[in-house]
Amino acid sequence: MRIDIITVLPELLKSPFEASILKRAIDKGLVEVHFHNLRDYTDNKYRQVDDYQFGGGAGMVLMIAPIDKCISKLKGERSYDAVIYMTPDGETLDQKMANNLSLQKNIIILCGHYKGVDQRVRDAYVTKEISIGDYVLSGGELGAAVLCDTIIRLIPGVLGDETSALTDTFQDGLLAPPVYTRPADYDGMKVPDVLLTGNFGKIEQWREDKAHKRTEKLRPDLLE
Structure with missing residues (x-):
């Protein structure tokens, strides 16, 4: 380009x-x-x-x-x-x-x-x-x-992980779900248990549910 x-x-x-x-x-x-x-x-x-x-x-x-x-x-x-x-x-x-x-x-x-x-x-x-x-x-x-x-940033090869842009906020008409990184427990603030299970089916379902809830709360116009 x-x-x-x-x-x-x-x-x-x-x-x-x-x-x-x-x-x-x-x-x-x-x-x-x-x-x-x-x-x-x-x-x-x-x-x-x-x-x-x-x-x-x-x-x-x-x-x-x-x-x-x-x-x-x-x-x-x-x-x-x-x-x-x-x-x-x-x-x-x-x-x-x-x-x-x-x-x-x-x-x-x-x-x-x-x-x-x-x-x-x-x-x-x-x-x-x-x-x-x-x-x-x-x-x-x-x-x-x-x-x-x-x-x-959307041009193939620009991002290190090309799938990253596909999961950004708005790509599927929803806000992105919450994200977490290490440590799993910081001063009593814990990462949701489902993200630590390794069960990617459940993790994706959790992310989808959270994305819908965040969108409904913060940008309900996107769901119309």
């Missing part, structure tokens, strides 16, 4: 890809992540990428020209399965969406800033708009990092 991220603040985005699972995925050659500074696609000496909005109002808007030049350059080099715009009024990211995007070969992620991008960008170039929640960030960079993490 190749991910091209268009941003006015590439330095804000790079650190998550220089450690942990994301770095290992890149080092293994399982994913390529490239950052494109929108200011490199301007024609003015001040490298200006934003301007006042027509009709007045507070806040600046990212201009269409540099975005067009960047996307056109990338599309001239390869085909893309999706051009994603990170925006608070987009479709809310969920596990099903992450699963589907992890199967794509090449995607572009455009990070919004200020009051967003010229609407013509959304109309002409963007194929999918994604939000990571009902709140507003200073820019789309942190949202793009979250999106990349959810996608990349």
